[in-house]
Amino acid sequence: MGEGSDHELEHEQKSMLEAAMLPEVLRMDPSAIPTNQIPAVLSALAALQGALAARLIASPQPATDGSVAGNDHDTLLTVGETAERLRRSPKWVYRRVKTLPFARKLDNRSWVFSQKGLEKWLARQRA
Secondary structure, three states: OOHHHHHHHHHHHHHHHHHHHOOHHHHOOHHHOOHHHHHHHHHHHHHHHHHHHHHHHHOOOOOOOOOOOOOOOOOEEOHHHHHHHHOOOHHHHHHHHHHOOOEEEEEOOEEEEEHHHHHHHHHHHHO
């Protein structure tokens, strides 16, 4: 098998795995949802997103790529804590939140920041 065939097989296997793991609602055609039901669907999806984000935060995942030991725990920082470590104002952090690679959006108004990611980013900025 050539390199292209291996890539296609890997992509197909990944797609099958993703399809098996996604709830049926996520595989629906958006145009099949009646317009009057869209707000309820969006609300349900937002609730699911929030619940999944909280689950990710609450339970540390074991390292899969070998880059971080499974026992290493990353602390999530608030905007205020992040601003303090950066020696900037919270307003500065909010203005740049989409460009900070260690920022994670929880919902429309909530952000958390990886302490380890912040430390790595600071080290790269100083280098």
